[in-house]
Amino acid sequence: MKPISVPLGIVKNPSLHQWLTFEKSGLITLHSGKVELGQGVEIALQQIACDALGIDPDQLEFEGGNTLQGPDEGHTAGSQSIDQGGHSVRMACLFARQIFMLAAADALCVAPEAIELERGIFSSSGSDKTCSYWSLLHRLDVRQSIGASSLMPSRRWVGQSISRPDFVQKLSGTGFxxxxxxxxxxxxxxxxxxxxxxxxxxxxxxxxxxxxxxxxxxxxxxxxxxxxxxxxxxxxxxxxxxxxxxxxxxKSLTMASDMEALLLSLAGESSTVHQQGVRRDASVLHEARYSRPYIAHASIxxxxxxxxxxxxxxxxxxxxxxxxxxxxxxxxxxxxxxxxxxxxxxxxxxxxxxxxxxxxxxxxxxxxxxxxxxxxxxxxxxxxxxxxxxGAPSLVNIRAGVDSAGRICDWNLSLWSHSHLTRPGGAGVNLLGAWQVDGGSEKPVPADLPLPAGGGHRNAVALYDFAHQQVDYFFIPDATLRTSALRSLGSYVNLFAMESFMDEMAEKLSVDALDFRLQHLSDPRAVAVLERLAKVCGWRQQGEADGLHGLGLGFGRYKNVAGYCAVAALIRVEEIITVEKIWAVVDVGLVVNPDGLINQIEGGIIQSLSWTLKEQVNWDASGITSRTWAEYPIIAFSEIPEVEVHVIDRPECPSLGSGEVAAGPVPAAVGNALYRAIGIRARHLPLTPERLTQFILNSA
The missing domain is CATH 3.30.365.10 (Aldehyde oxidase/xanthine dehydrogenase, molybdopterin binding domain)
Structure with a gap:
């Protein structure tokens, strides 16, 4: 018998009352440590809870993030709200339903299997009496520990595109x-x-x-x-x-001509964070470097x-x-x-x-x-x-070779970056003001997340099947500017580098870029998203480059354990890069709220495009100079391309994290499209008009 998987949220918060309260007649309050950040997690968790409890959404209130009442689930981060937070909610609600069902069977003098449940009302065809979650409260101890349940949730609400409850307040100026x-x-x-x-x-x-x-x-x-x-x-x-x-x-701010020079000039701690397989003799070798700058959160x-x-x-x-x-x-x-x-x-x-x-x-x-x-x-x-x-700057160097069969047999990725995780909740006090007041706290020594999640080296381990793969991380504790977690952490630049490099290797071997990827993939779900992408974007039907337009692709599985995402970008290159259309295909297992998922992917694509085309923090000896929208532009509404998202729904599979899956494939798709359009390989972000001009001059 397969052992029951107890999510960490339940392990840390085992009491039922931490998750559910029944204080209002006809209403149940779901308490969660996961919070609404605009990603739609509130309605998704409610859908999971409603199916597990046998109630309707109008009977459920949600309270996310209150230290006085609710479970401690750490941070709402890492695209873990549904696969981990949702798992905890489902387990707590199924357990509640089971113990209330047993109490209902006792109250109605029928066998538990004879109990029916609708909108929180328990009944049985063998009795004309009914009872409810609320009328049975006196029979139960809701502070008991959550255990396993033999019940299965219905699929009445999960899988439906239910509107988010926070829209009305936000549109009316009361929701923020x-x-x-x-x-x-x-x-x-x-x-x-x-x-x-x-x-x-x-x-x-x-x-x-x-x-x-x-x-x-x-x-x-x-x-x-x-x-x-x-x-x-x-x-x-x-x-x-x-x-x-x-x-x-x-302290004085380190100055350098570019990110590569900056990061290579700083002292770091080198370690091999991944090594697998045995090196083979390579017949074709290639090496390239990629970088991203400091990036701001830049919330509106x-x-x-x-x-x-x-x-x-x-x-x-x-x-x-x-x-x-x-x-x-x-x-x-x-x-x-x-x-x-x-x-x-x-x-x-x-x-x-x-x-x-x-x-x-x-x-x-x-x-x-x-x-x-x-x-x-x-x-x-x-x-x-x-x-x-x-968001921390990063430099990525990839060196690889292929064997006589045209397969990569030796892959070596080295990267340089700072901490991508200096949040509160760890050692010391990670609050800016607390470091500044009289008698305040010392700034903690920066560290980074280890693999498999990773910080700067998130997604630095390729999902592809290589005979030998090695990843070396040069962690630089002392950053020029303060850094911490920004959406997708190192995944954005690592997948940009990796997917650009795969295109470059395919070019060297005169092989189609899509076919080259498929040749190195044995994961059927990875293959499926790429093949669906090829179909929807017309990859096999594209003609010769016209010197103006280009179609490129990028692929990744976030953290190599979360959702899959393949992206194609159609761009037009003139004085600037104009992205005309983006296609995305995602597989995140069971989809709780399709509209919410698509919103997440669309938002991730747009933000990643903004990083890719525009965003870069600048500074001089006096401090940060990109202080306003004029010096730090983000993508304008008029610049947002048509975005087409396709979802491969797998209701038989567990839900996987989706919030950050699009970040890395997007810059790769744009960069690869640029090469197809004008034959210029862009390896350093962002792809601003000034940098595009420099790329062209350097290639002349």
Whole structure:
């Protein structure tokens, strides 16, 4: 008999009451440690719960991310909300249904197998009586530990495209944390230098306090905030206040001509993180290098938080990805017990990893702690671009050879990068403001996630069947700018490099790029997404290059354990690269909400296109210079291509993570399409008009 797989969420949170409460008649509240970041997880988890409980969506309320009531599931990250969070929800709800069904059988004096369930009402054809989840509560201990259930969920709601419940609030201006106010609150704004970790060289606090709109100035070593009752007046005052402070860099910023030169100039720690197979003699060798720059989160709405310090208790509202990890770091920063800190999740304006949400939560909490009043702290656009963690730059070198049969027999990938994971919840305190205040915390020593998940080396191990494969990681702890998790982590650049290299090898061997990939794949699901992609994008029907248009493809399986995604890009090359159409084929196993999945893939494609064509953080000796949309443009609505997503639904298979599967295949598809269009191989991102011109000049 196959052993029962108990998800980590249940192991860490074994009590039923942590997941489900029945306090309102006719309603069940589902508590989850996974939070809504715009990815549609809230409705998907509700669909899973409804099928397991035998109720309808209008009978279920969702509360995600509240440290006072709910399971600790760490961070909502890594495309794990459905395959792990959903697994936990399903197990908890099936167990609840089973114990309530047994109680119903006892109450109705019938055998358990005679019980029927509809909309939370238990009945039996052998009795004219009924009972419900709510009427049976007195018979059960809902604090008991969750165990295995012999029941199977129905498939009434899972697989349906049910609309998200948060749309109405967001469209009406009440759905975001930015829209929330609490009684008696004051507004606050931070004043920081051109990088988040700047130090204050001089400040005239009295002059700031005299500015119109400023009621308080909170200053503690390198932490500086202005506070007032009117947000608009405070924004004006903040700009004027900058003339009364002078910042200095905590350390000089390393300068270099490009990412390759920058990363190779820094000290790192080298290790072989993967080695498999035996090298064979190679007849054709090829080697190439690829890179990506620092990338900002660049959410359209800046980070925001609310905090209230009263009677020794800290209450914080945040759009963090992890309420429990944030609570842990706040408790350490303020020297409080965990019970003295409550963190409640509210929706932000899009979250793609470790952005400024946690830092602004500390900022709000510290000001409230100092003043004893509720505080609403919102960062400015400049704060967001200079103070929040960035996606780390990476350099990837691939060297490979093929045997006499044209198969890759020796594959060597080396990469250089910084930490992709400096979130709260680990050792020390990972909150910017906590490093800046008097008597504050020391900045923890950066580390990175090990494989199989990986940080900078996520997806650095190829899914392809190579006779020999080796991956070496040069981890560079000391980054020029602060880095942490950004959507897909190292997967974006590693798949860009890998999939570009596969095209280059196919070109050397005069083999079709799709056929070359299929030749090296034994995973039938990987083969299926590529073959479906070839069909929908007309890969086999494309004609000769016309010097203007190009069709390219990219493929990957996120983390080599999550969802599969193959992407084709049709581009037009003139002074700029215009992406005319994107096709994507995905396989994520059982699809909980098809519309939600397609939204996720579309969003991932658009963001990855923006990274690929436009985004790059710039700095000089004085600090970060890309502080506004003018210096850090993102893709415009007018530049978004037609996107066509095809889903291979496998209801017999477990659900796989989908939120980050498109990130890596997109730049590869665009880069490969560029080569097909004009014969220029682009290996360094982003593919801006200036860089495109440089590629052309270098190839002349």
């Amino acid at each position: 944390i930015h829209d929330v106010s609490v009684p008696g609150m004051l507004h606050a704004r931070m004043i920081r230098g051109s990088v988040g970790e700047s130090v204050i060289d001089f400040v005239d606090v009295q002059a700031m306090a005299c500015l119109p709109g400023v009621q308080h100035v909170v200053h503690s070593r390198d932490f500086l905030a202005v506070v007032g009752p009117d947000e608009a007046e405070l924004v004006k005052a903040t700009e004027k206040a900058r003339s009364f402070v002078r910042f200095a860099l905590k 709405g800046p980070s925001c938080a609310l905090a209230k310090w009263t009677h020794g208790q800290m209450e914080v509202w945040s759009h963090t990805q992890g309420v429990f990890p944030l609570r842990s770091d706040l408790a350490k920063a303020f020297d409080l017990s965990l019970d003295a800190v409550q963190v409640i999740h509210l929706h932000g304006s899009g979250c793609y990893g470790h952005n400024g949400a946690d830092d602004v939560a500390f900022d709000a909490a510290f000001v409230s702690f100092k003043l004893g009043v509720p505080i609403r702290m919102q960062w400015s656009r400049e704060d967001e671009m200079t103070a929040s963690p960035l």
